[in-house]
Amino acid sequence: MSDLQRCEIRPGRLVEWTLHPTAVGAARALPDDARPPAYVQESHIRTARSVREDGLFVPTWLGTAFDMPGRIELDVLQGALRSWMLRHETLRSGFRWAGDEMRRFTLDADAVALHREDVGEFADAVTLTRYLQDRFDVTADALTWPNFLFAAVVRDDGTSVYLAFDHSNVDAYSLHRIAGEVHELYEAGLAGKAVESAPVASYIDFCAGERTDADQIDDTHTVVSRWREFIARCDGKLPNFPVDLGLDPEGPLPTQKFLQEMLVDETDAAAFEAYCRPYGGSLVGILAAVALAAREISGLDVYRTVVPFHTRAKSRWADSVGWYVGGAPIEVPVQHATDFDHALRMVRATLRENRPLARMPIARVLRLLGADFRPTSPDLYSIVSYVDSRALPGSERWQELKAYGLIRVSYGDQVCAWVTRVHEGLQFACRIPDNVIADKNMRLCMELVRERLVEVARQASAVRL
Numbered sequence: 001m002s003d004l005q006r007c008e009i010r011p012g013r014l015v016e017w018t019l020h021p022t023a024v025g026a027a028r029a030l031p032d033d034a035r036p037p038a039y040v041q042e043s044h045i046r047t048a049r050s051v052r053e054d055g056l057f058v059p060t061w062l063g064t065a066f067d068m069p070g071r072i073e074l075d076v077l078q079g080a081l082r083s084w085m086l087r088h089e090t091l092r093s094g095f096r097w098a099g100d101e102m103r104r105f106t107l108d109a110d111a112v113a114l115h116r117e118d119v120g121e122f123a124d125a126v127t128l129t130r131y132l133q134d135r136f137d138v139t140a141d142a143l144t145w146p147n148f149l150f151a152a153v154v155r156d157d158g159t160s161v162y163l164a165f166d167h168s169n170v171d172a173y174s175l176h177r178i179a180g181e182v183h184e185l186y187e188a189g190l191a192g193k194a195v196e197s198a199p200v201a202s203y204i205d206f207c208a209g210e211r212t213d214a215d216q217i218d219d220t221h222t223v224v225s226r227w228r229e230f231i232a233r234c235d236g237k238l239p240n241f242p243v244d245l246g247l248d249p250e251g252p253l254p255t256q257k258f259l260q261e262m263l264v265d266e267t268d269a270a271a272f273e274a275y276c277r278p279y280g281g282s283l284v285g286i287l288a289a290v291a292l293a294a295r296e297i298s299g300l301d302v303y304r305t306v307v308p309f310h311t312r313a314k315s316r317w318a319d320s321v322g323w324y325v326g327g328a329p330i331e332v333p334v335q336h337a338t339d340f341d342h343a344l345r346m347v348r349a350t351l352r353e354n355r356p357l358a359r360m361p362i363a364r365v366l367r368l369l370g371a372d373f374r375p376t377s378p379d380l381y382s383i384v385s386y387v388d389s390r391a392l393p394g395s396e397r398w399q400e401l402k403a404y405g406l407i408r409v410s411y412g413d414q415v416c417a418w419v420t421r422v423h424e425g426l427q428f429a430c431r432i433p434d435n436v437i438a439d440k441n442m443r444l445c446m447e448l449v450r451e452r453l454v455e456v457a458r459q460a461s462a463v464r465l
Helices: 021-028 039-053 074-087 125-139 172-190 203-214 222-233 266-279 282-298 340-359 362-369 436-464
Strands: 012-019 062-069 093-098 101-106 114-122 148-155 158-165 256-265 303-310 325-332 383-388 404-407 416-422 425-433
Touching: 012 074, 012 125, 039 101, 039 203, 039 362, 062 172, 074 114, 074 148, 074 172, 114 125, 125 148, 125 158, 172 383, 172 404, 222 325, 222 340, 222 362, 256 266, 256 436, 266 282, 266 340, 266 425, 266 436, 282 303, 282 325, 282 340, 282 383, 282 436, 303 340, 303 383, 325 340, 425 436
Parallel strands: 383 416
Antiparallel strands: 012 114, 012 148, 062 158, 062 404, 093 101, 148 158, 256 425, 303 325, 416 425
């Protein structure tokens, strides 16, 4: 995971693709699609509107970047991008307002066409990076449609591709699959062949099914009661990261900065994973290490957070682009942790107990709680996310292809951290409030986590020997 400033952008000729004006016009005339938005989509878009009404434009797009070696055939690349789009129905679906109600519309696959524009040469990487970020901010905005932009920086020796989307259509797993799929489609296009693949299940269908299930519960449901109790123990709020972040409670929404480092290499990552496997794996280990680091920095008794889990519970959703994420509240009484193994056992216990809560959208739960959670920040709570990307198609070439998942860093008062298992080791990335206190404490937290991982990995290696 990276931001645009760290993904090795190089000068070249910029080409952009947007949805063709005829397709946009056709979408305006479409009747409503009866399939409703997912709760996470609705919450995201309503939050964006609420923050915008408060006078602040907060870009929240996600994206991906990757290289395509050799001289590019732009017509073939355009065909590959269109073919990839057609696999994933959510990318041609949007929302419009009817009063205060969000209603979906979905463009037919036959109506999808891309418009290509040659923007021109950029001789300076800094200027190109700034231009791309500004373009993505405007075109991949939650409150507009279409809300994506495809771009390519063309050079004689290769081309760098950048795709940005409003978050309502993608999650980390979606981003991680794109480079491999587009490469496959492009190479097939060069050879004049079609890619034989089974139809990909639609995220829009998932949204409809998930919402139907969520609407069947009421405020007496066990899931709602569990969240109510958790939020009460968090002083009536969803939790932020439990270290001093230098926030002014009465101040404006702060700007953010981005931190990104490799925590450990492949050898230590593999040894750490092996050590944690009896307790549930690397996710358990990462959360235990973060909880102990937070205790050391803040002296807290209980580490509380919301852990994101994917909701691709059935195999048919595995290849689908969408925002398949729910959250589970966990509480780790770190004051009682005598050592790392003890912390691992406590994390495993709370994850086993609470992971099923992630299947119920948090936005639905908050609505049933009846509390005033009018969002003033794009992030409702702090996260520490873990993704093992090694099994994804093409991931073994990510370093060679300079492939990244992109995060837009703008404003926010929460800490959002991503730990990604790649073939080279464990990568840590996070966006935090941009002030001296938050920077100091989060760098310290990152270093304490790294020390813990290395210590455990070396211990595991010694035991094996």
